Amino acid sequence: MTLCINPNCPNPHNIDAHLFCQGCGSELLLEGRYRVTKQRGKGGFGSTYEVRLRQAETKILKVLTDNLPKHVELFQREAFLLSQLHHPGIPAVEDGAYFTYYAKNRSEPLHCIIMEHVVGLDLQDYLRQRGQPIEQRLALQWLIQVVEILQVLHQKHVLHRDIKPSNIMLKAEGSLALVDFGTARSVTNISGDPSGQAGTRVVSSFYTPSEQMYGQAVAQSDFFALGRTFVYLVTATELGKLYDSTTDTLKWHQAATDLTPEFTDFLDYLMMPAVNQRPTTTAEILQQLQQLQTSSSSIPTVPLADAPAAFAEEKVDEDAAIPPSRQIQTPRKLDEQFVERCQKELAEFIGPIAAIVCQQALATDPTASERDFIEVLSRHINKHQDADNFKRTVK
Known part of the structure; x- marks a missing residue:
């Protein structure tokens, strides 16, 4: 099935054999190579579609349906910025990704951008389906990923200006991508001084x-927007329910009781009301996140004086050989490549939540055998046949 993108088309659905729309006569093969297969969204000043490139890979088509000069400028800016940014967490665009398309009997062009198809869920949809907040350990992992993406932007003197859960995608293999650069803006200097930086308001x-x-x-x-985003993720609560209009702040601490005080303070630091009260650079943020991650993963040791009596009373002859049955065995961890392969295969059946399932399985039993680990993961696949297929694939 091929869709016509003419906003005024009375019947946009066509069979793939057609080169021109049977409803309005507009050309269906965009730029001589793209066929529109499905509409993904519509709202504001445009629409998004999935397109197929000559029976091969799937890409995303963004179409601007409003030709106001300011909107066209923002749309063209997005295409240019994406062409300058190269990072796995930023949707890739190729040369010629921006083009104009004239539908039948329409005097004004449709402005179009072709970009990478990021397969997964945005974090707002993800959290709604998950039904519970993310844990601090995952929050730290995700924060580091997003800040590393922001570092690429800021080093190119680009501000995203619209960071929120719906603009961060969790890919099927577990990594994050920052999307929707329609309001991003290049600036001469992003040193932290707000003077002279007036621009289009994005709210x-x-x-x-x-x-x-x-x-x-x-x-x-x-x-600031990043901090607010992660408050939503660690509380699973819409920010409007946490907002205190008398102080213009979020009252969120009681909704996230499982966080360490250090991490709670860090998110508050990101969201301080004044610019000069927040971190200065992405490098500063990454350094603090690494410290938080290290302190969160440290395991407290039991002092010898506090050891159980059974061990305290047992006397060991240091010169005697310890029988193999009494030797302490170091728990063997699962191979990282094996876990990564399991996560990737599991995502084929249950989607992006596979990353969380794998992490929870590892946290529950860090020393599980490969066989037991596979069995635990397979229980999250609804169809028995799919579960069996998963087991056979990862063995």
Whole structure:
């Protein structure tokens, strides 16, 4: 099935054999190579579709249906910025990704961008399906990924300006991608001084800091939105329910009682009301995240004086050989490549949540055998036949 992207088409559905729409006469093979197969979304000033490139890979088509000069400028800016940014966490675009398309009997063109198809769920949809907050360990992992993406942007003097859960994608294999660069902006300097940085106002309720509402977005504006995003993820609560209008802050600590005080303070640091109260650079944030990750993963040791009496009373002859049955065996951890392969294969059956399932399985039994690990993962696959196929694939 091929879809016509003419907004005024009375019947946009066509069979693949057609080169022109049977409903309005518009050309179906865009740029001589793209066929539109499915509409993914519609709203604001445009629509998004899945397109197929000559029976091969699937890509995403963004179409601007509003030709106001400012909207066209933002749309073209997005295409240019994406062409300059190269990172696994940023949707890739190729040369010629931006083009204009004239539908039948339409005087104004449709502005189009072809970009990488990021397979997965945005974090807002992910959390809704998960039904519970993410744990601190996962939050730290995800924060590091997003900040590393932001580091690429900021080093190119680009501000995203619309970071929120719906603009971060969890890919099927477990990594994150930052999407929707329609409001991103290049600036001459993102040193943290908001003076002279006036620009188009971009506002997402509860995620946008005050300076950005006045057209003064800076690097720290992205940090504020990032902090708000992770408050949502670690509380699984819409920010509007946590917002205190009398203080213009979020009252969120009681909704996330499983976090360490250090991590709670860190998220508050990202969301400080004044620009100069927040972190200065992505490098500073990454350094603090690494420290938090190290402290979170450290395992407290039991002092010898506090050891159980059974061990304290037992006397061992240091010169005697210890029988193999009494020797302490170091728990063997699963091979990282094996776990990664299991996660990738599991994602084929249950989607992006496979990353969480694998992490939870490892946390529950870090010393599980490969066979037991596979068995635990297979229980998350609804269909018995699919579960069997998964087991055969990863053995």
